Amino acid sequence: MALNRTHDPELKSWVDSANNPASDFPIQNLPFGIFRRKGAKEEPRGGVAIGDQVLDLAAVGLKTGPSLNDLAASGRTAWSTLRKELSILLSAGKNRKRVSKFLTPQRKAEFFLPVAVGDYSDFYAGIHHATTIGKMLRPDNPLMPNYKWVPIGYHGRASSVVVSGTGITRPSGQTRAPDQDPVFGPTRRLDYEVELGFVVGPGNALGKKIAVEKAENHVFGVVLLNDWSARDIQAWEYQPLGPFLAKSFATTVSPWIVTLEALEPFRCEAFRRAEGDPRPLPYLRDSGNDKSGGLDIILEMYLRTAAMEYRVRLSQGNARDAYWTAAQLVAHHSSNGCNLRPGDLLGSGTLSGPTADSAGSLMELTAAGRHRFILPSGETRAFLEDGDQVVERGRCVRPGAISIGFGEASGVIQAAR
Numbered sequence: 001m002a003l004n005r006t007h008d009p010e011l012k013s014w015v016d017s018a019n020n021p022a023s024d025f026p027i028q029n030l031p032f033g034i035f036r037r038k039g040a041k042e043e044p045r046g047g048v049a050i051g052d053q054v055l056d057l058a059a060v061g062l063k064t065g066p067s068l069n070d071l072a073a074s075g076r077t078a079w080s081t082l083r084k085e086l087s088i089l090l091s092a093g094k095n096r097k098r099v100s101k102f103l104t105p106q107r108k109a110e111f112f113l114p115v116a117v118g119d120y121s122d123f124y125a126g127i128h129h130a131t132t133i134g135k136m137l138r139p140d141n142p143l144m145p146n147y148k149w150v151p152i153g154y155h156g157r158a159s160s161v162v163v164s165g166t167g168i169t170r171p172s173g174q175t176r177a178p179d180q181d182p183v184f185g186p187t188r189r190l191d192y193e194v195e196l197g198f199v200v201g202p203g204n205a206l207g208k209k210i211a212v213e214k215a216e217n218h219v220f221g222v223v224l225l226n227d228w229s230a231r232d233i234q235a236w237e238y239q240p241l242g243p244f245l246a247k248s249f250a251t252t253v254s255p256w257i258v259t260l261e262a263l264e265p266f267r268c269e270a271f272r273r274a275e276g277d278p279r280p281l282p283y284l285r286d287s288g289n290d291k292s293g294g295l296d297i298i299l300e301m302y303l304r305t306a307a308m309e310y311r312v313r314l315s316q317g318n319a320r321d322a323y324w325t326a327a328q329l330v331a332h333h334s335s336n337g338c339n340l341r342p343g344d345l346l347g348s349g350t351l352s353g354p355t356a357d358s359a360g361s362l363m364e365l366t367a368a369g370r371h372r373f374i375l376p377s378g379e380t381r382a383f384l385e386d387g388d389q390v391v392e393r394g395r396c397v398r399p400g401a402i403s404i405g406f407g408e409a410s411g412v413i414q415a416a417r
Contacts (some may be wrong), residue, residue: 017051024405032264073342113257115343122347157248186416187230194360199224212331293325306387
């Protein structure tokens with residue numbers, strides 16, 4: 001995909017707030033979501049973020065209903081055509097009077113899951129996270145033998161994927177202390193995970209795989225994703241089949257789908273593998289993917305407790321540290337003939353960086369709870385407590401390009417029921 005007029009850094013919108021350099025949603029972004037006006041008795045519908053406003057897709061004659069699945073299924077040509085139409089509509093001042101009636105301030109809107117998620121799979125593409133966690137379990141051999149050969153993943157729970165702002169009830173489950181019988185109760189080690197989510201566009205027929213060089217044609221766009229984790233429940237249940245109740249209670253995503261076309265200026269090389277690492281097998285190998293399959297997205301996680309007036313940043317990492325690209329995840333997922341469908345969600349796995357301040361989970365930041373950190377309020381944390389608000393943010397910054405953002409994926413921890 002090439003840069004075009006929609007990426008022009010000189011392009012401005014007649015929606016004044018979109019021209020603020022601090023905005024996540026300049027005219028060069030144009031992400032899609034589902035919204036309705038607060039308090040209005042109306043059906044949720046498709047919209048586009050522009051500055052601090054939402055443009056109803058009815059402005060271009062597009063009726064989406066309560067999800068963007070049909071738009072996701074329409075394919076790259078249709079997405080690109082719509083993006084160009086929206087860019088012209090929102091940049092030409094002559095459209096202001098006619099189109100203004102289709103705008104709703106974001107503060108006066110409520111947001112919903114942008115797609116109906118039929119299936120959700122979570123991967124383990126963050127090599128720094130995998131290595132750090134592995135060292136806690138296997139100090140002499142942190143990565144399993146298959147890690148650098150195959151994208152590791154598991155089938156998650158689609159029904160508990162929720163949009164940003166949804167409260168997260170502390171889950172209960174079985175835990176077991178050393179040399180004791182297991183007990184059932186609320187998790188004491190509730191954690192977050194900084195991830196990206198890739199939203200599937202056109203699917204593939206059952207039995208037909210997607211080639212890695214064509215895989216991005218099947219990716220509608222990207223959302224922020226926080227795959228909440230109950231570490232103590234997970235430690236007891238995960239062998240031999242992997243995560244279950246420790247993960248299935250909630251996964252939070254941001255309301256806006258940022259398209260791959262919007263992310264084009266922020267492409268980067270795929271993860272540069274260390275000398276001696278194996279080359280991907282042929283079905284995961286593509287020279288174009290090597291050159292520009294990575295995404296340069298700054299990912300931050302913030303925390304605000306009930307006693308704090310403002311939130312503090314706990315970490316800052318970057319999506320370019322993913323060992324496997326989005327194209328490789330799609331190609332691998334379908335390589336056995338699994339049929340992906342529009343609206344399916346693929347999680348990247350925790351995207352930690354190589355330094356302590358880029359760790360994408362509390363499990364890493366606190367060394368599995370051994371080292372509590374002090375907050376400006378004087379409180380300490382090893383894992384999340386009731387009333388804590390967790391906020392994930394993402395932003396793309398590059399010289400010569402207009403910065404774009406993802407909004408946020410947030411949730412407040414509520415007491416166990």
